[in-house]
Amino acid sequence: MDFFLSLNPIVQAGLAGVFTWLCTALGSSTVFFVKEVNQRFLAMMQGAAGGVMTAASFWSLLAPALAHAEKHLVGIPTWFPAAIGFVLGGIFLRMVDKFVPHLHYAGDHGDTDPTDSKLSRTWMLFLAVTIHNIPEGMAIGVAFAAAASGIEGAALASAISLAIGIGIQNIPEGSALSLPLMAEGRSKRKAFHLGQMSALVEPFGAVIGAAAVLVMQTLLPYALSFAAGAMIFVVVEELIPESQTSGNTDVATLSFMVGFVIMMILDVALG
Template sequence: MDWFTQLNPAVQALLGGLLTWGLTVLGASIVFFFRRINQNVMNTMLGFAAGVMIAASFWSLLAPSIDFSEQTGQISWLPPAIGFLLGGFFIRLLDFVVPHLDSGVAEDQAEGPKTGLPKTTLLFLAITLHNIPEGLAIGVAFGAAAIGLGDASLVGALGLAIGIGIQNMPEGAALSVPLRGEGMSRLKAFNYGQLSAIVEPIAAVIGATAVLAVQPIMPYALAFAAGAMIFVVVEQLIPQSQSSGSKDLATLGLMAGFTVMMILDVALG
């Protein structure tokens, strides 16, 4: 662990992002073993992913943002409120300008500009867009740990990366398996699934570099990542997990994911 603490925070964030991408690869690899996944299982996994992101948004991002604001003499609630709303608006802007299609939605209901892109590409873009805030969250968490304000810690940032990685596994499967079910080859479906998370290490480096270069934006950046993740949860993960029945299972999955992330953050933070 000592070698890791000596690394530049941007490199730490890159490795954290690569961890989450690697776990997405693991989730996408399910396509080599199954052509389809039972819908109840998929709904539970998506609910679990939503729970992890909700818990991470508060314990790993919003709570430190409030703490940072207090320690730097700002109004404790103002930077978190501004950053949180800007994060949601950012994802909404991406939804508006980038063509994409959420899983389980009819092709004629694709969001963003009209385009002739195939359905597989639109599905890939949807997952990729919504992985951006997760990468940013990892980056600003490692940046916060490097600055050493409040309760932020390197172990806590690692816990966040592990939690996001765990919830990336069902997301990888949620893309690769349906593509296989539509007739795509296993290898191609796998590649679509695992490549959807390659933006996470990139966004992690951007997030860490930005907050280290301009430290006063730290509370805004933490809350921004939280707002972006909550937007994704409410706009995509929860509706998908409950769109085909099994609402109770999806809700229990959400509660399990929330509990796992809460334990990780409190135990390691």
């Protein structure tokens, strides 16, 4: 741990991104042990992932953004950077959704017309998960940069807890992609590789996010809230709807609450 603490925050963010990618690979490896998709389990895991990301968006990202704005920004309302960044994060994900052809496992969300693309259903499912892994990597990078910059409410332990929380929710996310791909006839090996590859954007996103924020310190509150807005977009647009489509609504909702509490405890206890 002492070695990790001594590293440059960009390197820390990159290693944290590698950790979350490995968690996705762990989840994707379930294709080698499970023969079919258990819809109830999938709904529980998607619900829990939504809860983790919702809690992380506030305690690890929005709260430090508000605290920094209140202490250091003069002449503008405290809520302004958080509000602007949060909305821009959602708009960014919406634009990516609109222009990158992809397909959700539970059906079309009205993002892009699958018939307009020459990509196979497999690759469109892969792109859907990959797109929504982008803000997770960004969030990790921004959190480590905020901790290194001494932002009030943004501790290194909080950034680590964010990475742990995202890693936890990446395990079912990897399963949620690989198992349906196997059910559609893909080999276990290919389903695994596509599942783990969907999270390769996270280490790169973490490094880019940390580097950008460290170079432009004034962007910190905006970047923190931008990452939060992008993550909440993923929760509302994908995780919650997908968890509710199989008829396991109550257990999915309770799983959301459990995931929220787990992430809250991680952040408050470690931060």
